[in-house]
Amino acid sequence: MTGLQDRLSTAQVEEFGRELDALRQRIVDDLGEEDVEYIRKIIKTQRALEVTGRGLLFAGFLPPAWLAGVAALSAAKILDNMEIGHNVMHGQYDWTRIPELSSQRFEWDTVAPSENWRHSHNYIHHTYTNIVDKDRDVGYGILRMDPAQKWHPYYLGNPVYATLLAVLFQWGVMLHDLEVDRVVKGERTWAENVPVLRRIVRKAGRQVGKDYLLFPLLTGPLAPLTLLGNASANLVRNLWAFSIIFCGHFPADVESFTEEETENESRGQWYLRQILGSANITGGPLFHLLSGNLSHQIEHHLFPDLPARRYPQIAGEVREICERYGLPYNTGPLHRQLWSVAKKIVRLALPSRGTAATVEPERQLRAA
Amino acid sequence: MTALLPRRVRGLVSLAEALLTPHGADRYLELVDPMLVRREIRGRVTAVRHQTPDTVTFAVRPSRAWTGFQAGQYVRLQVEIDGVRRTRCYSPCVAQGTGDLEFTVKADPNGLVSRHLQNIEAGAVVGLSPADGEFTLPAPRPGRILLLSGGSGITPVLSMARTLVAEGHPGEIVFLHYSNTPADALYRTELAQLAARHPGLKIVHAHTHARRGGDLHGLFSAAHLEQAAPWFREAETYLCGPAPLTAAVRALFAREGLSAQLHTEEFTAAPLTFDTAAAEGTVRFARSGRERANTGKPLLDQAEEAGLSPEHGCRMGICFSCTQLKTAGRVRNARTGEVSGEENEEIQLCVSVPVGDVEIDA
Numbered sequence: 001m002t003g004l005q006d007r008l009s010t011a012q013v014e015e016f017g018r019e020l021d022a023l024r025q026r027i028v029d030d031l032g033e034e035d036v037e038y039i040r041k042i043i044k045t046q047r048a049l050e051v052t053g054r055g056l057l058f059a060g061f062l063p064p065a066w067l068a069g070v071a072a073l074s075a076a077k078i079l080d081n082m083e084i085g086h087n088v089m090h091g092q093y094d095w096t097r098i099p100e101l102s103s104q105r106f107e108w109d110t111v112a113p114s115e116n117w118r119h120s121h122n123y124i125h126h127t128y129t130n131i132v133d134k135d136r137d138v139g140y141g142i143l144r145m146d147p148a149q150k151w152h153p154y155y156l157g158n159p160v161y162a163t164l165l166a167v168l169f170q171w172g173v174m175l176h177d178l179e180v181d182r183v184v185k186g187e188r189t190w191a192e193n194v195p196v197l198r199r200i201v202r203k204a205g206r207q208v209g210k211d212y213l214l215f216p217l218l219t220g221p222l223a224p225l226t227l228l229g230n231a232s233a234n235l236v237r238n239l240w241a242f243s244i245i246f247c248g249h250f251p252a253d254v255e256s257f258t259e260e261e262t263e264n265e266s267r268g269q270w271y272l273r274q275i276l277g278s279a280n281i282t283g284g285p286l287f288h289l290l291s292g293n294l295s296h297q298i299e300h301h302l303f304p305d306l307p308a309r310r311y312p313q314i315a316g317e318v319r320e321i322c323e324r325y326g327l328p329y330n331t332g333p334l335h336r337q338l339w340s341v342a343k344k345i346v347r348l349a350l351p352s353r354g355t356a357a358t359v360e361p362e363r364q365l366r367a368a
Numbered sequence: 369m370t371a372l373l374p375r376r377v378r379g380l381v382s383l384a385e386a387l388l389t390p391h392g393a394d395r396y397l398e399l400v401d402p403m404l405v406r407r408e409i410r411g412r413v414t415a416v417r418h419q420t421p422d423t424v425t426f427a428v429r430p431s432r433a434w435t436g437f438q439a440g441q442y443v444r445l446q447v448e449i450d451g452v453r454r455t456r457c458y459s460p461c462v463a464q465g466t467g468d469l470e471f472t473v474k475a476d477p478n479g480l481v482s483r484h485l486q487n488i489e490a491g492a493v494v495g496l497s498p499a500d501g502e503f504t505l506p507a508p509r510p511g512r513i514l515l516l517s518g519g520s521g522i523t524p525v526l527s528m529a530r531t532l533v534a535e536g537h538p539g540e541i542v543f544l545h546y547s548n549t550p551a552d553a554l555y556r557t558e559l560a561q562l563a564a565r566h567p568g569l570k571i572v573h574a575h576t577h578a579r580r581g582g583d584l585h586g587l588f589s590a591a592h593l594e595q596a597a598p599w600f601r602e603a604e605t606y607l608c609g610p611a612p613l614t615a616a617v618r619a620l621f622a623r624e625g626l627s628a629q630l631h632t633e634e635f636t637a638a639p640l641t642f643d644t645a646a647a648e649g650t651v652r653f654a655r656s657g658r659e660r661a662n663t664g665k666p667l668l669d670q671a672e673e674a675g676l677s678p679e680h681g682c683r684m685g686i687c688f689s690c691t692q693l694k695t696a697g698r699v700r701n702a703r704t705g706e707v708s709g710e711e712n713e714e715i716q717l718c719v720s721v722p723v724g725d726v727e728i729d730a
Contacts, residue, residue, distance in 0.1 A: 028704060036451035044399055051396070091688035097453040097713060100395065103688045104714060107390035123681030123689050206389045214387055267684070304686050 004261045004273060008325060016325050017268025023317060024303050027310050028095075035307045036096055042083055042289075050076035050109075053233065054215060060225040070229045074236035075290075080109040081241060082292025087308045089114055090122060094305075110170040110237075111207045113199040116177035126304050130249060130256045130277035137249065138256060140165070140172065141181035144348040145249075146256045151351040158349035169238035174200055240290070244281070247337040248297035250344055251279045253330055274301035275322060280315070280331035287334070288312060298329065381406075402493045409433045409496040411445075414468060416490055419554050423520060424486045425472040430496055437499030439464040439531035440524045440606065440633065444712075445471070446495030449484050453495070455711055456481045457635055459524035459608075460499075461555075463531040472554060474520035503606070503633035505531070510604040511539035514597045516617060518546035518588075518609025522554050524633055525608050529559075533566040542597040544572045546588065546613060550581035572596040588616045601626060608633040649724035654695060656730065666702060667692075668717035671730060678717060678730050685719035692717055697726030 008016060053073030059065040085108030087093075093101035100106075103122075107114045120136060128134035132148045139145040143162055144155040165172045177196055182188040211230040216223035255276040262273060281287075281295040288295050296311035299318055303310075322329040332340075384393045397404040403412055411428035419425055437443065442457040460469040476482045488494075505513075505528055513532065517525040522545055529543050547553040550573070559571045574584035574592060584592050593600055607617050607630060614632055621630040647664025651674075658674045668690050671678050681689030685703050691714050698709040699720040707723055708715075717728070 025704065031451065033448075033451040036448070043395075047391075047396055047399055091691070091716075094688065094691065094714060096448075096451055097455075097710065098448070102714060104691050109390060118687075119681070119689065122687040126687055127682040127684070203390070206386070210387055210389055214383070218387075270684075305688070 004255070004257050004276065005269065007276075007327065008272065012325065013268040013272060014266065015268075016321070017266060017271055019321055020271045020302060020318075021267070023314060023321075024306065027303070027306055027314065031095060031307065035309065036093070036098070036101075038309050039084070039088070039093060039101065039307070042079060046076050046079040046084060049073070049079065057215070057226045057229045058219050058222070060219065060222050060229055066225060066229055070232045070236070073230065073233035074240075077109055077233055077237040078240055078290055081237060082244070082294065083289055083308065084292075085109070085114075086292050086294070089118055091305045092307045107203075109207070110173065111200075111204040112170060112174040112177065113203040116196050116199055117173065120177050120179075122304070126301065128262075129274055129301060130254070131259055131262050131273075132256050134259060136176070136179065140176055141179065142172075143345065145344065147348065147352045148256055148258070149348075151348075156349050158345050162345045166239055166242040167235065169242045170234065174204060243334070243338055244291045244294050246341045247281050247334065248278060248294055251330060251332070251337045251340040252344060253328065254279050271302055272327070274298070275318075275327055275329070277301070278330070279337060280329075281337050282331055282333050285312075298331075403431045405431060405433070407433060409498065411469065411494050411496045413488055413490050413492045413494065416488060418486075419472070420552055422486075423472055423474045423554065424488065425470065425554075426485075426488055426490075428469045428471065428494065428496070429467070430469060434496065435498060437464060437469075438504040439527040440503040440505065441499040441501040442503075442524065442633075442635075443469075443499050444495075444497035446497075447481060447484060447488075449480060454481045454484075455495075457711075459501075459527060459633070461523040461526040461530070463527060463534045465531075465534070472520060472523055501633065503608070503631060505606070506604075509535070509537055509539070512597075512599055512603035513537075513539065513541045514600050514603045514605040515541065515543040516605060516607040516609070517544075518613040519548075519552075520554065521607075521609035521613075521633075521635075523608070525606055526555055526559075528606055529562060529569065533562055533569060537566075537568060539568060540599070540603075541566075541569045542572060543569065544574060544584075544592070544596045546574045546576055546609060548577040549575055550578060553582075570596075588613055588620075590620055593620065603629065605630045607631065608635075647722075649697070649722060649726065651722050652725070652727040653730045654727050662722045662724070662726070664721060666718055667699070667715075667720050667722060667726070667728060670722070671717060671728070676730060680718060683718045685716055688716060690717040691715065693729040694720075695727045695729050698723040699726060 049072045053069045053071070053076055056065045056069030056072060060069060085106065088101055088106045089103050089108070091103035094103050103118070125135055125137040130138060132138055132146055139149055142165065144151065144158055177200070178193050179188050183190060183193065211234065212227055215230060216226040219226040257273060257277070265273070275298055278297040278301045280298050281291065283295055293308035293311045294300060296308070296315055299311035299315055300308065302318065319329045388396055394405040394407050397406070403410055410431045413426050414429050415427040417425050437460060440459065442459040444455045445458050446453055446455045448454070458471045458473060461472060462468070462470045473482050473485045475486050503524055509532065515525045515529055525543070529541065532541055543559065545553065545559070553573055556573070563569045563571045572584060573582040574588070575582040576587055579585055584595060597603065601624065605621070607614060611634070614634060618627070618630065618632070621627050647662045649662045650659055651662050651667065651670050652659045653671060653674060653676060656676055658676060660670065660674050663670060663673070668678065668680055668683065678692065679689055681687035694713050694715045696711065698707055699715055700707045700723050702719045702721050
């Protein structure tokens with residue numbers, strides 16, 4: 001694998017950065033009413049699906065109504081978390097100065113509190129993308145997703161942990177912010193976790209309260225069916241979100257980096273790392289919408305604060321720039337990217353051979 | 369039974385909020401009708417007219433969260449222009465206690481919002497804040513009151529006049545209003561009707577750019593004041609108008625030693641005269657009370673140098689961890705070079721450089 005900084009000369013990487021800056025500026029200058037109308041339309045759709053889904057579950061004794069209710073509620077939760085929540089909380093609509101679209105005020109329909117998530121995702125993951133030991137989204141502290149992560153017998157359970165994470169994804173995202181693995185290693189104290197934990201308890205309480213207590217109780221004798229329906233909607237959203245997110249950084253050929261090679265990065269070098277460390281998923285407009293346009297993970301990582309509806313518009317241009325600079329542009333259909341991720345999860349459950357072995361001692365030396 | 373009702377309603381409201389978490393009931397109600405929101409204040413425009421070619425007068429019916437205002441106060445009115453929510457302060461010009469508000473806005477040739485509002489239509493919904501401002505009449509009301517305004521500065525002062533008339537103020541009131549020409553005089557008919565209803569109110573029209581058609585002509589002067597309200601030394605004066613008028617009145621009152629009896633309201637921002645690249649002005653962190661001279665560095669660095677430790681992340685403008693509310697002043701975005709002077713705007717401290725005086729809620 002070519003090293004991060006060997007791909008382009010200093011002059012090239014600066015020129016490359018300027019091109020991407022110019023592309024970003026062109027979109028920023030073009031932002032306006034259309035973008036606001038778009039997200040408002042999605043929000044309206046999401047709220048309508050949610051109300052419809054909740055309503056249908058009141059007739060949950062009819063199997064078609066129950067199924068339709070779960071489908072509507074699942075779609076509502078997916079839209080809420082992906083195209084609306086994730087993107088609004090990235091600050092993609094902060095320029096509108098509309099409080100409902102403010103990254104600092106938005107709260108999403110999952111047990112993970114927005115404030116905790118914004119720190120681990122917007123800051124840690126998006127700043128230190130794919131830098132092993134810095135980007136906590138490389139394996140989320142529980143999986144081995146990169147050969148540079150040192151193998152341990154614990155990782156024999158990699159496929160099991162991944163399956164559990166997929167099923168319980170919202171809880172995984174919630175616990176991720178506690179950085180328990182770092183607490184165990186003594187790199188983080190429980191005292192630091194007090195505010196994080198307080199937010200978790202409050203948010204999770206509210207979410208569990210509505211999905212597993214209040215709405216079931218309101219449907220009276222149908223309570224078990226409603227509870228099952230709500231749990232199913234949460235499960236569908238969990239599986240979907242997990243799939244999309246794991247295809248963003250873990251398919252084969254997506255690169256990871258070391259802290260040394262990313263020290264004192266220029267913006268051009270940072271852009272370069274985002275491209276090498278991300279992968280897209282191909283699909284139609286509805287698929288892109290349901291993925292929150294994270295199917296354009298490369299464009300998202302280059303410009304996390306541009307409204308996501310702009311990613312498909314600029315994807316062709318980004319790809320052309322990549323080709324011109326001889327850079328890979330990792331993309332493929334969902335099934336292929338998922339299969340690639342699944343293979344990696346299984347392969348990395350076992351100790352690595354070859355390259356990783358040479359990386360390890362060096363990594364341990366640094367840690368010492 | 370009636371005593372139980374509010375509690376039951378409150379119970380229902382909190383149940384609805386618990387069911388509609390995390391977005392809250394307003395985010396669903398507004399999709400049915402934007403005026404149904406319970407926590408925010410909004411207003412629906414019910415009537416629009418143009419008193420002069422460069423002004424618009426519109427009536428606004430506020431939503432249920434509106435709690436009223438005192439004559440002379442202003443509200444922050446919000447409209448969306450090309451997807452961006454813009455906020456400006458305007459004073460309602462109806463008497464306090466009136467249900468529907470009325471605003472009159474003069475188009476500023478460089479004013480984004482004031483020009484946009486010229487085309488506002490009945491049925492439009494605007495955002496409103498609770499009323500704010502210290503420019504109000506004291507209780508009990510002074511016996512002699514001089515109301516002094518220029519141009520569209522008439523609005524808070526007109527609200528005072530209407531309020532005093534509605535209250536049946538027993539003393540003397542003079543309303544001295546400056547406009548360029550008789551054709552530019554706002555609320556001419558309404559003021560005449562008001563004076564006809566209330567003998568204690570005298571209306572004096574002064575025109576700065578016309579030699580006839582008014583009661584007085586030319587710029588504000590001591591002579592004008594002596595003619596309009598010879599008792600001004602024994603009165604409380606309420607003034608709202610363009611900067612030159614305000615300056616002239618202030619100077620005269622200062623010379624007379626009457627500054628304590630002069631109450632003013634100003635809406636026009638200081639003109640942008642400084643070099644945006646030069647580090648000028650003071651940076652104030654309101655919550656901590658720290659203040660320091662602007663060094664021209666991004667606000668995050670300046671906050672840290674001032675001993676604060678605001679939440680932050682990437683330091684490169686991508687993660688939005690350091691977003692804070694800018695309550696006053698202008699900042700330049702270090703990435704795009706764009707200068708923004710919006711009041712109460714959320715900005716990223718790590719890429720925002722102060723341009724002149726800036727206040728941050730940190």
